[in-house]
Amino acid sequence: MWGSHPDVEAPPARQHEARPEGGGTRPGEVADARLLVMGEPHSDLAGVKAMLAPLGQPVHETVDWNGELEALLDMELACILVDARQGWSVGVETALRLRDQERTRHIPLLLLATSACDRADLLRCCGLSTVDCLLEPIHPEFLRAKVGMFIELHRRERTLRAALDRAERAEAVARESERMLRTLLGNLPGMAYRCHDTPGYPFSYASPGALELTGYGPEDFTSHRVSREELIHPDDLRRVREGIQMALDARTPITLTYRIRTRTGKERWVWERGVAIHEEPQAELPILEGFITDITPLHRAEQEREELLIQARAEHGRMETIIQQLPCAVHIAEAPTGRTLAVNARAEQLLGHPMIEVRCLQDFARYRAIHADGSRYTAEEYPIARVLLTGKAQPEEEVLYDRPDGSVRVFLISAGPILDRQGQLQAVVASFIDITGLRRAERRQAFLASVSETLASSLDYEATLAHVVQRAVPVLGDCCTLDMLEPDGSIRRLAVAHVDPGRAELAWELARSYPIRLDSNGGSGAVIRTGKTQLTAEIPDHALARFARDARHLELLRGLRATSALVVPLHARGRTFGALSLGYGGPGHRYGPEEQLLAEELARRAALAVDNARLYREAQLAVQLRDEFLSVASHELKTPLTPLHLKLSALSRELPRCCVGDTRSQGLQRHVDVARRQVHKMSTLINSLLDVSRLSQGKLKLEPEDTDLGEVLAEVAAWFVPEAARVGSELRVEGETRVPGCWDRLRLEQVVTNLISNAIRYGAGRPIIARLEVETDLARLVVRDQGIGIAPEAQERIFGKFERAVSDRHSGGLGLGLYITRSIVEAMGGSIRVESRLGEGSTFTVELPRCQEGR
Ligand code: ADP
Numbered sequence: 097m098w099g100s101h102p103d104v105e106a107p108p109a110r111q112h113e114a115r116p117e118g119g120g121t122r123p124g125e126v127a128d129a130r131l132l133v134m135g136e137p138h139s140d141l142a143g144v145k146a147m148l149a150p151l152g153q154p155v156h157e158t159v160d161w162n163g164e165l166e167a168l169l170d171m172e173l174a175c176i177l178v179d180a181r182q183g184w185s186v187g188v189e190t191a192l193r194l195r196d197q198e199r200t201r202h203i204p205l206l207l208l209a210t211s212a213c214d215r216a217d218l219l220r221c222c223g224l225s226t227v228d229c230l231l232e233p234i235h236p237e238f239l240r241a242k243v244g245m246f247i248e249l250h251r252r253e254r255t256l257r258a259a260l261d262r263a264e265r266a267e268a269v270a271r272e273s274e275r276m277l278r279t280l281l282g283n284l285p286g287m288a289y290r291c292h293d294t295p296g297y298p299f300s301y302a303s304p305g306a307l308e309l310t311g312y313g314p315e316d317f318t319s320h321r322v323s324r325e326e327l328i329h330p331d332d333l334r335r336v337r338e339g340i341q342m343a344l345d346a347r348t349p350i351t352l353t354y355r356i357r358t359r360t361g362k363e364r365w366v367w368e369r370g371v372a373i374h375e376e377p378q379a380e381l382p383i384l385e386g387f388i389t390d391i392t393p394l395h396r397a398e399q400e401r402e403e404l405l406i407q408a409r410a411e412h413g414r415m416e417t418i419i420q421q422l423p424c425a426v427h428i429a430e431a432p433t434g435r436t437l438a439v440n441a442r443a444e445q446l447l448g449h450p451m452i453e454v455r456c457l458q459d460f461a462r463y464r465a466i467h468a469d470g471s472r473y474t475a476e477e478y479p480i481a482r483v484l485l486t487g488k489a490q491p492e493e494e495v496l497y498d499r500p501d502g503s504v505r506v507f508l509i510s511a512g513p514i515l516d517r518q519g520q521l522q523a524v525v526a527s528f529i530d531i532t533g534l535r536r537a538e539r540r541q542a543f544l545a546s547v548s549e550t551l552a553s554s555l556d557y558e559a560t561l562a563h564v565v566q567r568a569v570p571v572l573g574d575c576c577t578l579d580m581l582e583p584d585g586s587i588r589r590l591a592v593a594h595v596d597p598g599r600a601e602l603a604w605e606l607a608r609s610y611p612i613r614l615d616s617n618g619g620s621g622a623v624i625r626t627g628k629t630q631l632t633a634e635i636p637d638h639a640l641a642r643f644a645r646d647a648r649h650l651e652l653l654r655g656l657r658a659t660s661a662l663v664v665p666l667h668a669r670g671r672t673f674g675a676l677s678l679g680y681g682g683p684g685h686r687y688g689p690e691e692q693l694l695a696e697e698l699a700r701r702a703a704l705a706v707d708n709a710r711l712y713r714e715a716q717l718a719v720q721l722r723d724e725f726l727s728v729a730s731h732e733l734k735t736p737l738t739p740l741h742l743k744l745s746a747l748s749r750e751l752p753r754c755c756v757g758d759t760r761s762q763g764l765q766r767h768v769d770v771a772r773r774q775v776h777k778m779s780t781l782i783n784s785l786l787d788v789s790r791l792s793q794g795k796l797k798l799e800p801e802d803t804d805l806g807e808v809l810a811e812v813a814a815w816f817v818p819e820a821a822r823v824g825s826e827l828r829v830e831g832e833t834r835v836p837g838c839w840d841r842l843r844l845e846q847v848v849t850n851l852i853s854n855a856i857r858y859g860a861g862r863p864i865i866a867r868l869e870v871e872t873d874l875a876r877l878v879v880r881d882q883g884i885g886i887a888p889e890a891q892e893r894i895f896g897k898f899e900r901a902v903s904d905r906h907s908g909g910l911g912l913g914l915y916i917t918r919s920i921v922e923a924m925g926g927s928i929r930v931e932s933r934l935g936e937g938s939t940f941t942v943e944l945p946r947c948q949e950g951r
Contacts, residue, residue, distance in 0.1 A: 129174030129247040133157040134165070136186050139179040144208070147236035148177075148243060161190070169200055174250035175243055176200070179208045181232065188217045195224045202226065204246045208234060281305070286366070286389030289317075289324075293344065293372070293381045296323040300383075309366070309390055311359025329355035329363065340384070344372050350386060353395075365395035424529045425507075427451070428514070431484055431521040434460060446507065446530050448499035457481055464498045479511040483524040487513050494531070506532045540694050543571050547698060551705035555712055558590060564702055565591035565676075572695055573678035574685075575656060577603050578702075579612055579620040580666075580674040587612040587621060590674075595681075602655045610649050618643050620675035623663045627672040629696060630663040633686045660686040664699040668707035676702065727789035730782045737779050744772045784912045788897065791919050798840040798923055805835040805844065805875050805944075806868055812848045813866055816856060824861035825881075827852070831868040835875045837946035843920045850913040851879040851940050857909070858902075858938070859883035875944050882937035891930050917942075 131153055133144045141157040148155050153174065158165045176194060180187020191207055194200040207221055207229040221227050230239060281288050281303040287310070290301035302314035316322045328336050332354035343350040350370040355363050370386020416438065419426040425443035429436055434454045444450055452462045460475040467473070475481055479490040489512040497505045511526035547567055551560050561578055568576040578591045589607035594600035612621045623630050632639070635658055644650035658679030666674035676699045680686065748768045755761035790796045813829045820827040848866075855864045859881035869876040886894060890901035895918045900911040914928075921928045926944035 129153050129250050130171055131155045131175055131177065131243065131247075132168055132173050133177045133179065134190055135159055135179035136183045138182040140181075141179060144177060144179055144239075147234075147239050151240055151244060151247065153247060161193070169197075173203050175204045175206060175246035177206045177208060177243070180213070181208055181210050184209060184213045184217065188214075188221055191221050191224065191227060195227070204228070204249065206230060206239075206242060206246070208232075208239075284387060284389070286387050287314075288385075288387040289370075290383060290385045291324060293340075293384055296325050297340075297384065299324055303387075309358075309364070309388065310356065311362075327356045329357055331355070343370075344382065347372070350384070353391065356388075364390055365392045367391045422527075424527045427480065427526045427528075429454065429480055429484065429524050429526070431513075431523055433457070434481065434484055434524075437523055443528075446505065446528065447497065448501050448503075448505075457484060464500070466496050466498045466504070468496065470498075479509050480524050480526040483511045483513050483526075484521070487521045489513060494535075495528075505530050506535050536690070539571075543567070544694075544697060544701065548701055551701060555709045557706045557709040560705060561702055562591035564698070566593045568676075568678065568698065569593040570595050572691065572698070573662070573687075574681040575599065575603065575658060575677075575679040577607075577620070577677045578666075578674060579607070579624070579677070581614075581624050581672070585614065587614065587624060599656055599681075602652055606649075606652045606656070609652070610645055620663055620677050623665050623675040624672050627665045627667055629665065629692060630661075631687055631692050632661045633688065635659055635661055657681040662687040662691060662695050664692070664695045666699050666703035666706065668703045673706070674703070723789050723792045726785050727793075730785035730789065734779070734782045734786065737775060737782065741772070741775050741779065744768060744775060748772065781910060784910060784916060787916045787919075788912055791916070796919060796923060798843060798920075800838045800840050800924075803837060803839045803841045803844060805837060805839070805877065806833040808841065808844050809848055809866055809868060809877065812845060812852060816849075816852050819853075820856050820859075820864065823856060823859070825856055825859050826863045827856070828863065828865050829867075830865055832870050833868070835868050835870055835946075837875055837944065839924060839944065840920075843924075847917050847920055847942060848877065850917045851877070851942070854913060854940075855879050855881040855883070855938075862937070870946075873946050875946050877942045877944075878939060880937065880939040885934040885936050886930065886932040886938055887934055891932060894930070895928070 131148055131151075133141050133148070133155060134157070135141050135144075137159050139159065141159065145155045145157060156168050156171075158168060178187050178190050178194075180190075187207060187209065191205055194203070194205060202225075204226040205224075205228070207218075207227060209218065209229055209231050211231045213231070218229060222229055228242060230242060282305070284303060284305045287306035288301075288303040289299050289306075291297045291299045298320055299314075299317035302317040304314060306312060306314045306317060310322075310327055312322050312327075317324065325333060336352055336354050339352045340350055350368065350372075352368045354366060354368070356366050357363055366388045368386060368388045370384050372382040372384055374382045419428075419438060419440045422440060422442065425446045426438070426440045427436065427443050428438040434457050436451050436454055439451050447463070449464075452459060454460060458475045460478045460481045461472070463473070463478065465473040465478060473495075476485065479493060479495070482488075482490050490510060492508055492510045495507045495509050497507050499505060507528040508531045509526060509528040511524055513521050514523040514525055516522045547564050550563050550567065551557075554560050565576045565578050574596075575594045576592070577589060579587050580590045582588050589604065589612070592600045592603040594603060612619065614621050614625050616622050616625075618630065637654075640653045641650055644653055656679065658681055660680040662678045664676050664678075665672045666676060676695065678687070678691075678695055748765070751761060751765055751768060755764065787796065809829060810833070813827055817827055852864070852866060855866075860883040862882035864879070864881045867878045867880070869878065884902070886901050890899075893899045894901050894911075895914050897915045898911045899915070900909065918928050921942055921944065924944055926942060928940065928942045930938055930940050932938035
């Protein structure tokens with residue numbers, strides 16, 4: 097019975113063709129309906145399988161209720177065929193058992209039985225759920241049709257199950273989305289809405305956030321108790337309407353910022369974002385959905401930020417104006433990058449180029465500061481960079497700057513930190529000024545001062561001028577020459593200096609071979625002639641050729657290689673007597689007004705020194721001539737005075753005897769006495785002149801001997817008493833009376849005479865005291881009067897030759913007495929001084945060693 101069936105051998109093509117009836121697997125399709133054939137060991141399970149083969153589904157078989165069957169039952173089966181043809185009762189039992197089990201209860205069963213099977217069992221089995229029965233003879237196609245139906249049912253069930261699964265999942269997702277949406281809308285900072293694009297934009301939905309935002313609950317809006325437009329601030333309403341309309345027209349999202357008024361009347365700034373939902377593409381009135389959120393704090397912050405920005409901009413503008421007005425250059429750099437934050441025009445002006453774009457500290461190296469040896473600053477060496485690195489202020493320092501125009505300037509730079517409230521470095525401010533001119537002026541002043549010192553050091557002006565010429569190089573040029581006008585009108589080269597000593601010889605050679613002429617149209621000759629400075633900033637070669645007298649002259653001039661020249665005159669008291677010529681031999685140097693001023697000042701000082709030296713020489717000559725004249729004159733004057741004095745003495749003696757009884761004799765005697773006094777006075781004056789000429793020639797000779805100063809003073813005072821009395825003064829001698837020493841008596845008398853006669857002359861008729869003191873080896877003579885006194889500024893001067901402290905009206909002296917007195921006192925190894933106050937009198941003190949050295 098279980099034997100093979102002709103259909104089992106059906107070709108695969110037919111198997112496929114059978115699919116429409118049996119629902120077999122399409123090529124490439126994975127079998128989805130498994131079949132299980134069960135029976136007992138004698139059952140023709142292979143035959144059953146063969147009949148089912150055309151269905152194209154996997155068919156499993158089992159004869160036993162064992163572990164294998166358990167595994168098979170775990171699979172998804174479209175149908176179980178129980179072959180009970182060989183053992184009816186076993187088959188029925190199997191069917192019942194399969195219906196009993198949960199996992200197999202729903203799998204359709206097909207019971208294959210013989211027609212002789214027990215009808216009661218058969219009915220019982222068919223009464224079970226999804227059990228069908230097929231009695232013999234079993235036609236293969238019939239069997240396949242039945243099984244195919246089960247397969248189809250299985251498939252449909254599966255599809256249905258899958259659809260149900262999907263639907264369940266979709267529902268779960270939808271539920272989750274809804275929950276999430278509720279959560280989001282409930283927690284949204286603001287309100288979500290849905291409204292219609294009709295006047296007033298009535299809300300059909302408002303999220304719970306509406307209450308917090310507006311003070312109205314969602315239902316206030318959805319029930320239309322409050323319209324959306326009532327919320328909007330009247331001043332913003334028009335703008336909001338226009339904004340919505342524009343977005344709708346352009347079909348773009350609505351984005352608006354406006355004010356609302358809450359239920360309690362508070363004003364709030366809100367931000368709205370919404371879109372128009374066109375449910376039907378043609379619908380004219382779309383639905384608007386979106387949300388509105390409170391941005392009041394943000395708006396306030398924004399406003400504050402705006403205000404701060406305006407304030408900051410104003411402050412920045414003020415700072416900018418201030419730094420632009422500053423006379424110094426200012427550069428403010430951000431910390432820590434060094435990026436330029438602010439700079440004034442003066443900075444770029446001083447640097448000579450635009451500010452460098454600094455992104456990091458290393459970029460500072462692109463500025464052009466240099467060391468004294470010409471090497472560039474590293475980035476870290478710049479004062480501003482040092483503040484950025486250390487945060488510490490950098491005091492003023494001098495920095496050399498190599499400007500792109502080739503000039504090197506000296507800047508005085510200082511830099512300091514700008515800190516924030518926390519003390520953190522925020523920026524660095526550097527300021528600098530150009531002190532090139534100042535330094536140059538200082539150098540020049542120092543140069544002029546030292547030159548003046550040199551000029552004042554000696555009256556040998558030729559030597560000092562030669563020294564000055566040497567000093568002018570290289571301060572004022574590479575080459576310097578000095579030419580002087582001689583009394584005969586020729587010009588003599590006095591000095592030459594050159595940075596290259598070899599070329600100095602060329603300058604000498606030039607003056608020797610081509611003497612400078614006053615009528616020359618250039619150079620020192622022309623300057624001496626005109627007295628005017630000649631500045632030639634640049635000397636082109638053709639100018640040299642024009643100036644040269646011949647080829648050799650040109651060769652010598654070219655050899656000096658002067659490319660810029662400056663010739664300044666030496667003049668004093670309206671007379672030009674020399675010229676100082678300066679020359680640069682390098683392309684980088686050319687003379688300008690500054691150099692001209694300096695050179696002229698130098699020449700002025702030199703000329704003054706020359707003039708002074710000349711005047712001094714002339715004065716010395718004049719003094720010498722005067723002294724010679726005085727010497728001759730005083731000798732000549734003294735010669736007739738001695739016999740005149742003798743004749744008057746004789747006349748004075750003879751007169752009483754010759755004119756006895758003559759009443760006119762007394763008058764004649766007075767005339768003779770006056771004549772004798774005048775002769776004495778004249779002889780004193782002439783003696784003074786003689787002394788002066790002796791002193792000038794160093795011919796004052798002392799003849800020391802044992803002398804008593806007390807005795808000398810007493811004698812001289814006795815001689816002057818009548819004269820003192822004549823002017824109303826009392827002359828008193830005080831102190832020591834005996835002061836022996838070793839002095840030239842006559843000269844000592846001269847000293848005492850001079851002091852007492854001055855005291856009488858300037859004593860204003862008041863008492864005069866002459867006092868002698870002794871101090872071991874020292875004799876001191878003090879002559880004090882209470883007369884007119886001597887002004888402080890004249891107290892030293894009166895000891896000079898021909899010096900007087902009063903006008904001629906007060907005295908008939910020559911201003912020589914004190915000069916001779918001091919010369920004598922000092923020759924004796926002593927000293928003389930005066931203490932005096934105007935109107936209160938004078939005190940002259942002479943101190944003399946009692947024994948001169950060598951005695
Ligand atoms: P002279 O012949 O003019 O007096 P001196 O050399 O003796 O020359 O004095 C110089 C000047 O010093 C005087 O002209 C006078 O002005 C001042 N002098 C000298 N002695 C006195 C004095 N005792 N009191 C005031 N002035 C005096």
